[in-house]
Amino acid sequence: MRIVVVAPSCTLRPEAAEAATAIAASRGDAELVIHPQCFFSDGHFAGPDEVRLEALREVMADDRYDAVWFARGGYGSNRIAEAAVADLPAAARSKTYLGYSDAGFLLAPLHKAGLEVAHGPMVQDVARNGGEAAVNRALDWLVRRDESSLEPGLKAGQRALAFNLTVLSNLLGTSLEPDFTGAELLIEDVAEHEYRIDRVMFHVTGSPAIRRSSGIRMGRMSEIPDNDPAFGSDAESIVRDWCERSKIPFLGHADIGHDAANRVVPFK
Amino acid sequence: MRIVVVAPSCTLRPEAAEAATAIAASRGDAELVIHPQCFFSDGHFAGPDEVRLEALREVMADDRYDAVWFARGGYGSNRIAEAAVADLPAAARSKTYLGYSDAGFLLAPLHKAGLEVAHGPMVQDVARNGGEAAVNRALDWLVRRDESSLEPGLKAGQRALAFNLTVLSNLLGTSLEPDFTGAELLIEDVAEHEYRIDRVMFHVTGSPAIRRSSGIRMGRMSEIPDNDPAFGSDAESIVRDWCERSKIPFLGHADIGHDAANRVVPFK
Numbered sequence: 022m023r024i025v026v027v028a029p030s031c032t033l034r035p036e037a038a039e040a041a042t043a044i045a046a047s048r049g050d051a052e053l054v055i056h057p058q059c060f061f062s063d064g065h066f067a068g069p070d071e072v073r074l075e076a077l078r079e080v081m082a083d084d085r086y087d088a089v090w091f092a093r094g095g096y097g098s099n100r101i102a103e104a105a106v107a108d109l110p111a112a113a114r115s116k117t118y119l120g121y122s123d124a125g126f127l128l129a130p131l132h133k134a135g136l137e138v139a140h141g142p143m144v145q146d147v148a149r150n151g152g153e154a155a156v157n158r159a160l161d162w163l164v165r166r167d168e169s170s171l172e173p174g175l176k177a178g179q180r181a182l183a184f185n186l187t188v189l190s191n192l193l194g195t196s197l198e199p200d201f202t203g204a205e206l207l208i209e210d211v212a213e214h215e216y217r218i219d220r221v222m223f224h225v226t227g228s229p230a231i232r233r234s235s236g237i238r239m240g241r242m243s244e245i246p247d248n249d250p251a252f253g254s255d256a257e258s259i260v261r262d263w264c265e266r267s268k269i270p271f272l273g274h275a276d277i278g279h280d281a282a283n284r285v286v287p288f289k
Numbered sequence: 290m291r292i293v294v295v296a297p298s299c300t301l302r303p304e305a306a307e308a309a310t311a312i313a314a315s316r317g318d319a320e321l322v323i324h325p326q327c328f329f330s331d332g333h334f335a336g337p338d339e340v341r342l343e344a345l346r347e348v349m350a351d352d353r354y355d356a357v358w359f360a361r362g363g364y365g366s367n368r369i370a371e372a373a374v375a376d377l378p379a380a381a382r383s384k385t386y387l388g389y390s391d392a393g394f395l396l397a398p399l400h401k402a403g404l405e406v407a408h409g410p411m412v413q414d415v416a417r418n419g420g421e422a423a424v425n426r427a428l429d430w431l432v433r434r435d436e437s438s439l440e441p442g443l444k445a446g447q448r449a450l451a452f453n454l455t456v457l458s459n460l461l462g463t464s465l466e467p468d469f470t471g472a473e474l475l476i477e478d479v480a481e482h483e484y485r486i487d488r489v490m491f492h493v494t495g496s497p498a499i500r501r502s503s504g505i506r507m508g509r510m511s512e513i514p515d516n517d518p519a520f521g522s523d524a525e526s527i528v529r530d531w532c533e534r535s536k537i538p539f540l541g542h543a544d545i546g547h548d549a550a551n552r553v554v555p556f557k
Contacts, residue, residue: 064521065484096484099491191488194462195495216333216364220459223367227463253332 022164025054025086026144027076028067029105030123031095033059033145038092040147044156050164053144056080059092066097074101081105081113088163093145094122094185102197106130119143119159122211122279125188126197132182132288133199140183140207140277141170141285151281162285172207172276172284174238180204183240183277183286187213190221193228199288201234205272207286208260209240211279215252218242219259226267236270241278290432293322293354294412295344296335297373298391299363301327301413306360308415312424318432321412324348327360334365342369345395349373349381356431361413362390362453370465374398387411387427390479390547393456394465400450400556401467408451408475408545409438409553419549430553440475440544440552442506448472451508451545451554455481458489461496467556469502473540475554476528477508479547483520486510487527494535504538509546 024045026038038055045053058076061068068076080089091098105127118131118138128138141162142155149155161167175181182199186208192198208225210218225231242256254262264271276284292313294306306323313321326344329336336344348357359366373395386399386406396406409430410423417423429435443449450467454476460466476493478486493499510524522530532539544552 062518064519065516066521096488099488191458191492192495193492194497195492197495220364220367224459224461224463227460227465229462248333250330251332253334 022051022087023054023085024051024088024090024163025056025080025083026059026090026092027056027080028059028092029073029077029101029127030066030097031093032062032067033092034148035060037145037148041144041156044147044153045160048157048160051160054086065095067092070100073097074104077101077105081116082110084112086116088117088119090159090163091118091120091124091127091143093143094124096123098123099126099191099197102126102130106134109134117163119163121183121277121283122185123188125184126192128288129192129199130197137287139285139287142283146281146283149281155281155283158285170285172286174273174275175286180235180289181207181286182288183207183209183275186210186218186221186225190224193225193230198230201230204234205236205238206231206234207238207240207275207277209275209278210242212244212246213242214246215248215254215256215259218245218256222259222263226263226269232267232269234269236272237264238272238275240275241280243279290319290355291322291353292319292356292358292431293324293348293351294327294358294360295324295348296327296360297341297345297369297395298334298365299361300330300335301360302416303328305413305416309412309424312415312421313428316425316428319428322354333363335360338368341365342372345369345373349384350378352380354384356385356387358427358431359386359388359392359395359411361411362392364391366391367394367459367465370394370398374402377402385431387431389451389545389551390453391456393452394460396556397460397465397467405555407553407555410551414549414551417549423549423551426553438553440554442541442543443554448503448557449475449554450556451475451477451543454478454486454489454493458492461493461498466498469498472502473504473506474499474502475506475508475543475545477543477546478510480512480514481510482514483516483522483524483527486524490527490531494531494537500535500537502537504540505532506540506543508543509548511547
């Protein structure tokens, strides 16, 4: 399987590209093609919007690739997401798209357009402790839809969507918003203060579109900065509280997060 | 005029309460009544939700007060905002409400309910450099609708609303969202990274409700933390860029912000 890597938000580290490429090569069932755009740099981003968009559109339209794997998160894919899904070429429809975090801004409209997308590990995750397992988990799913890569709570016949909570909040009400009706919604976040998690849970659970989901499952909320004074409740209590207030069922935990254990959630 | 102070989000400092009370007393035209709830503390908040809500509902229903002045921002008024505007007593409708920042979560539904609200200095602002002027500006407007307190770009017969940008983003799509149709929308923010300003501008300008506004005027975006690497554009370029992309007119600057110069914007 030929998997192409582009970076719609921030620059990929060359060491990470090399390490992930070597893992794929050693498996014998997958070839990673790292688009040069991954190493571009323009302020916060892996190249200007037009360059990131052009690289993404180019690989989406290229018949030689079976999957598009997003290099890493950060910030910026929202800036090109609407244009990325306009007038989709046929070749774009026969591919799988994988990523999470900021890449959720792309997963949402790609899913909405009927393409096959999943929330799961990215190339840069190879640099994490245990990162080789994350890369193999992603490849196992991309290459042979290995069920052991999947988030273990997913149920056959049950719609599911997964998002970074802050990204989800920022796409609600925009043209990128997908249909949440009847879907389990898995959320995770990283490096947000508890007051921000509380505020964004207020926003997300206050959305009529989100209230049409079948419930929320909570992934890991990691690297939460200290609140001064102590906030008074932890991330799980916050999520449970807003679920209760909004009458959205709290469905337990999800094995996703900004870490090497992050499992795959195919959107459906 | 009797003006009552409550704290729907975080705890007011006693020194600030004393200083503002003294300023009001020395004017001879206003009496500040500081509700004891302002000094309560419960984790991040000035007392638990029920206590903050009860204090707010109590002063709203009290005929002895002509205005409700929010003590300060922080975070938390969204947690009680929906309940605060339910089944409004008649006395609540004859008052003016003043605040900004997190208090925007209350200004929005109070305005939506037909009450007289304004975005402007709060009691805690007395602690800023030049804070006495901010308090007097607020009182000049509350007591005698002094036009010199007003944001200078406001035009007769032109609807206007003002919000902290991050607060605005977090109330969009919730029950607190006001009608933006034909209104000038004034925005300001504090202590947000440029990538967060960019992301939230994407969200806000991607909203069909916001696109019905007559345009955006930009207040101060202060205390922006360093981005690593440098983001690549400044706050004004970011706001102008998203206005252009969304075809929302950029209407120039607004004299509002998290500082002692913050002018008053009556919602209309």
